[in-house]
Structures are given as C-alpha cells and as structure tokens.
Amino acid sequence: MEKDVQVLEDVTVRFAGDSGDGMQLTGSQFTNTTALAGNDLSTLPDYPAEIRAPAGTLYGVSGFQLHFSSSDIQTPGDSPDVLVAMNPAALKVNLRDLKKNATIIANENAFDSKNLKLAEYETNPLEDKSLEGYNVIPVPLTKLTHAALDGLTLSMKEKDRCKNFFALGLMFWLYSKPLEPTIEWIEEKFKKNETVKEANKRALHAGYGYGDTTEIFTTRYEVEPAKLTPGLYRNLSGNEAVALGLVAASHQAGIPLFLGSYPITPASDILHELSRYKNFGVKTVQAEDEIAGICVAIGASFSGSLAATTTSGPGLALKMEAVGLSVMTELPLVIVDVQRGGPSTGLPTKTEQADLFQAMYGRNGESPVCVLAASTPGDCFHMAVEASRLALKYMTPVILLTDGYLANGSEPWKIPAIEELPEMKVTFRTEKEGFFPYLRDENYARPWAIPGTPGLEHRIGGLEKANITGHVSYDTKNHDFMVRTRAKKVKHIENDIPDLEVRGEKSGDLLILGWGGTYGAITETVTRLLSKGYKLSQAHLKYLNPMPKNTGEVLKRFKQVLVPEINLGQLAYILRAEYLYPVESLTKVEGLPFKSSEIEEKIISMIGGK
C-alpha cells in the first residue's frame, strides 16, 4: 500500500512502560539512530527510583522522551507529539503532558482488566471515548510480537520481553529511520545468545513491517537532517561528557587522573565510565563511603594526580569537611555534584538545581571554592576540562555542578580536535632553593611539591598555616591574613574566565539570566519570543564563583532581570546580595526541567502581551 510521506520540522516522542519494559533502552536506540541520521536532538529520561517497581503500577512507569529536529533545538520538548504506551499505567501517567491531538500508540493487549485496575481505570480508555481528541492507535503489540517469534524456543516471558523492539521497529517505520544501527547493536549485545538475538531482530523487523502493511497508518513522517556546524558528531550524555572531560584534562595536564567515588544516583555513571578507561592510566577507587571517596582523592592530589570525586547532593554534604581540608591545604581537586531533588534523600532520580548554596557556602569557616555549572549535556565536557584547568592552575578545589537532567539527557556533541583543548601543562616544584610550601606565585597559587621529590619534604594539613612557611600557626593576625588571601585567590580567578555574554540587545527592558541546566529551556523561549518580535535579551552564568567580572554591569544595563531556577531562587538571592540589583525570580521544584512555555508565560507577564 502506498503511504504518504509528510516532512516535519521537529517531533517529540515519548516511550513509556513498566520499568521492566526496556523503555530506556528503546529510547536510547531511537536516539542513536536519529543522531546518526543527522537530526539535532535532546533527550529526557524519566525513571522511577525503584529498579523494578511492581509491573503495571502507576509509580512503576518509566519514560524516555526525545525531541528531534531538522533545526537547532535546545530542549527535550515541552509536550510530546507521540506517546508509545506499553500499558494503561503508562498512558495514565503521561496523558496530561501530551499535546492536544497527539498520537497515542498503545499496546492494546496490555489493557486487560488486571492492568486497568492497577492503573486505577474503571473502564478501558481505549474504548470509552475518554481519549477523544487524540489520535489513538491501538496495536496488539504483545500478540504480534509473539506471532513474529513463532517457532523460537523461548518462554512466554522471554518473548514478551521482545515487544519493545517491535514498538521500536514501528516507530522507525513511522519516522522513516533505518533499522541497521539497531540491528548492529543487537548483534553485538546478544552475540552470546543466538535465540534472543534472533528474537529481537525479528521483533524489530516485524514492527517495521507492520507499519508498512497495516492500513491504520496512512502517513509516515520524515525529519530532515539538521544544519549543524560542520564537523564530526556523536551523541553524548552529561555524565559521559564529564568522564571524557576529565580524561581529556588529564591528557592536557600530563598527569594521571584519579577518581575517588561512591555510588550515588544520578552520578554513578561517571564512575562507571572512568572505570573503563584503564589504558588511559585512570585509577578509580570505589570507596567505602562518600567521605572516603573525597579523602582518597585528596591523598592522590597531594601525591601528584589530577584528582576528582563525583557525587550528588547528599554525598556532597558528607564530603564538605574534606572540601574544607582541600581549601586549607590548597590542593587541586575537582568535585562534581550531579544535583538531584533534595533535601535528604529527596527525589534521587529527578533533577533540581538546589545545591548552589551548598556548593557556595556549605562548609565551616570562610571556605571559598571555585564553583562552575554546565549548561548542556555536551557542555559538561567543556566544564569538566575547565574545572580541572582552574583547579590545577590555582591549586584549589573546584565544584562543578551538573544535574540529573544534564547527566542523563543527551545531545549531539561536536567532537573537538585535540588542538582545540586548552593548554594546562602541570609542572611540579623540584627546585629546593627558595622553596616554601605557601609561597605564592602571581596567581596566589602555592607550589605543588609532591612526595618523592628530594629535599622538598614538608607537612601540610587542616590546621591554619603560617603565611609562606606553611607551618602550623595559631597567630590571630596571620589567620586573618590567610583567610583573606584564600578568598582573594578564588576571586582572582575572575581574570581568567570569559565575560558574561549577552545574546540579543546589549541593554534594554528585560534580561533572562540563567545558570546550569536551564539553558536549553531559556534559549528556546528567548529564540521564540525574539522571532515573534519581542524585545528581550539572554545571558547564562557558567561561572558562579567567581562570577564574570562584568556581571554586575550587565545586570544594571537592563530595567528588569528574570532569573529562572529549579530551586527557590538561590542564584537570585546571591545576585541581589552581591550586586544590590532587584532581580525577579522564577522558580519551580517539581523534579523536572522548565518547559519553555512556563518561562514564556512569566516573561509575558513581566513585559505584557504584544
């Protein structure tokens, strides 16, 4: 049957099912294929905190959203155009997010009385007209998958498990994408199990074939490749990007990378990634707890490694005494906090930006550290490199803030040439003449003299240091001097970072100022409003401490400044305190990134409709 092909500029799809249904896998396969096809894209995995919540329940629903486009995009999309719902619970949980008249592809075999009850449906929504207005396409996914696997010696359960590949095949057909990348992946992944390999391939083909032959689908869609900056690309998540960034920094610095870490959601993937890079000389220690994670890193830093520790909010809280120790001992250390919903255990699998205060101020005493924040998954690479550069150059701990959304989300990443990476060659102190542990260079950095260097034996620690000699000192005047010197050192970094750039008019009525992972949503909103003729500007802070030198001046060029944050206004608070500028705050703490419509609404309310 001939089918129409309709060209679309962008599409947002969401796969949803039980946490055991393989939705994250389905989503990431669709993502990779879409990326290879040259679309710009952005993803948002959303999964429950339980690993395998009971099947069919509302709280066990796992989702993966992907926005892909033929033009430059910034977010995983506000509301999906298409929902693939593997069961009633998946439909129920996701329905409210969908666009009006969105397409719903539902596995009708899963809409039995048991699952309907678990999802708290009194009647079957596929039949009771409650979905009127949506384009509902019921597909007997389970049955068709079983039929496709006829003759294979697999249990019913094992056959059931292949239905996500059927759904994937169908979606590939619907969006005119090739099957090859997924087939290659299946071949590799299941090379040890011939039957499962065959089953998954058959399910994938069957799904594709179903789209082609059934009369339900009259149209298929195409999203053309995006016009990205020329270059070599790959798809990259924020956590992978941090791992690559640290390895790249170690390469540039010419010293080995050492990671001390403790498993914690959503940061563990950085530990997993780095544990694989043994042939880069990367040493990873999965420590007995968060505190040990940072302490082994401090030991490694003392003895000459590029040391890092990775964690999330609760872990950072545990590490803080040791962060203070690296402030006092003035050793380079990269601390990555992949923020999640808090306080306490909070929402481990949901995103938030509420650790800014913790990063800035969460230690005893006057304890300034450099604080950076990445703005997109790909930017996590650059900021991990930057965090390392600053740590090494200024002999200071640097906290890099990312978040669950950046960590698990992904986007096409333009692979940099090695020559484009910043210079950061480290030289250890070896000269005995004139050596003092706390004699500073022009950047207020003290010398890095590592064990094994003859003649430079010295002792450091958490007690206050005498200026220059580094001996223990209880002298009160010296303490005052050292406190101010440490603060001055961190502040001095402002001379080594880029100015805050303003997009759009350099002065005017309204500036939208964001930080960290809200970049995508803000950019998308501003782009849309600019194209509609609104007058507004945008800036994004990636350096939170110190802030770019021109920050105060930028603020003052605008009549109003709006600061959207996934917290209760932490950056807004700091800006008001620091620059005495009455910024307006837009906050949301729902464990999810901003939708650009939410930011748009606020902006319109500030500057009025047009």
Next chain:
Amino acid sequence: MSAQEVKTEGAKLTVKDFQTPHDIRWCPGCGDYSILAQMQRVSPDLNVAKENFVWVSGIGCSSRFPYYMDTYGFHGIHGRAPAIATGVKVARPDLSVWVATGDGDLLSIGGNHFIHACRRNVDLKILLFNNRIYGLTKGQFSPTSEKGKKTKSTPYGAIDHPFNPVAVALGVDTTFIARTMDRDAKHMQLMMNRAAAHKGTALIEVYQNCNIFNDGAYEHLTEKDQKPDTTVFLEHGKPLIFGKNKDKGIRLNGFTPAVVDLSSGQFTADDCWVHDEFDKSPVRATILSHFTEMEDFPVPFGIFRQTTKNTYDGDVQQQIDDITKSQGKGDLMKLFTSANTWEVK
C-alpha cells in the same frame, strides 16, 4: 615514577635526618615521645629514600606525629587518615606510606575507613596509639576505654563495651597485626621493622600512656615488677611461656586456652602452645586477641598473625598495566569517537 626511586645522594641517613626543628607539643612524659623516637631510630634502616616516606594522620594527640617527622606529611581530618593514605598509596605505589592515629581517631570516627583499608590490604603501615582516652579534647572515654570508666563524659562510669582492636583487625583479615608498648623501646623497634618489611596493611597497636588523662592505664603491663607476670611476648616457633621465673605457660585444649604451672612438674614447655605467626587459620590468633578480656591471662605482645595476599594498590596498577598491554595505550581521539559518529558537512 622511576626517577623518584633514586635515593638521596650522599651519606647514609641518620636519626637526625628524620627530626624536624619544630617544638614538640606533646605533654612532658607522654608515651608519644617514645613512639616518635623509635620511629626516627628505625627509619634510616628501612631502605627507603627519605623523600619517599609519607606520614598521614587524622586528628588527636597522636596525629601531630607527621609534624615531627622530617618526611612528606599530611595532617588530615578526624578519622580519615586511612582513606587519605589509601589515596596516596594507590596513586603512587612507589611511596612508603605510614599512618599515625589514635584509638578515638581510628576506631571511633574512622572505624569504617580502618576496616576497609585492612580488608583491601592497602600497603599501609598503621601505628595505632592506644591510650584508651580522648586526650586532645581533654579526657572523654574512648572506644577502647574499659567499661565502667569514669571520665568527664561518663561521671557515673562508661556504659559502652570497649573495642578489641586486634580482634577487629583479625575479623577483616588484616595481613599483619602486632602489639607493642611505649615503654619497651627495643620491642617497638622490632615491630616497626617487621611492619615495614611486610607487603600489605600492617597494624601495630601501641599501648601508649596518656599521663594527663589516663595515667597508669598500662602500668601493670609496663612496670618491671609486674610485667613478667602480666604479659606474654609472642615469638614465632616458640612456646607461650611467661612469669618472672618463666614458670607459667599457656596450653590449648581444643579451642580453650589455659594457663598452666610449669613448676609443679605436671607440664613442661613442650606441652605449651607454640606460636605460629604465619598460621593460615585465624582461629588461634583470634583466641590470643581475647586474652585481654580473660582473667589471669597475660596480655600478648608481638605479632599475632602475618599472612600474604595481593595488595590493593598493587592490583590497581596491575590491572592498568594488563589492560594497557592488551588494548594499547589510550588514544584520546579514539575515545572521543568510540560511539557512533556522523559527519556534518
């Protein structure tokens, strides 16, 4: 790091090379002085270049130790010395890494790091200054204080049951466990030498007198007139015999030890328990470790048990070497492009 293995040029190291010019701030008469002196005495002969020693400590009186050793030193935070030292050793297996710590530091706030360093068998030498009290915070009971002990924080007597550090160390399969005392310089030096020669985690529990807050805690073990009857010195291959006249022995009936009289003619040295430092089974060392809680039994000093197992730091390096050999040295560009890539023209 081969360049750093080169010894300092010139003459052989001496005690003086390990002394710092700083005033030592322990109370006069403190047992810590002896530990420092013995360590400075043995260090020149350990066959380690001076610059390759690293001393790491936590918080407490004992943890001031690194300031008084003229080597690389790191005075850490409370309880975390084993973790910091692990980082030093794993990053740089070429270094000789020592930990100075106390009963509060290692066994209370640092308990977790202690057992995990031992479990992993990181090649660290840990000197546990056990004075059974918190000194630096001025006299609260510690995890090794005896039950019922009256201190500032336990005016009616401590309710806590104490820790048995040797038994704990045996429980996590520590590969070298020894005990010595501040008042026996020769024995302490011997233990330090033996610990230094051991590859893997070596724990030396030093009974150390805090003459300010817990004076005399070990008097019955250290004073000449009582020591022979209250202590037994473990020597590999030798029977467990003690007493002023070497007239008491320890026999093992199954798993039950008994103190026997060697003067009555009923038992001879041949009937006594012969110490085996390298015993594959931890059972006998565990029985020995509990003598401290058994009435009429002498307190053992010496090496309880020494075993061999791969070191953590060694295996970390080995894995890196093996994988680098099989996969080739990492290439950054190859790593960047290790996922599916596409070209945008």
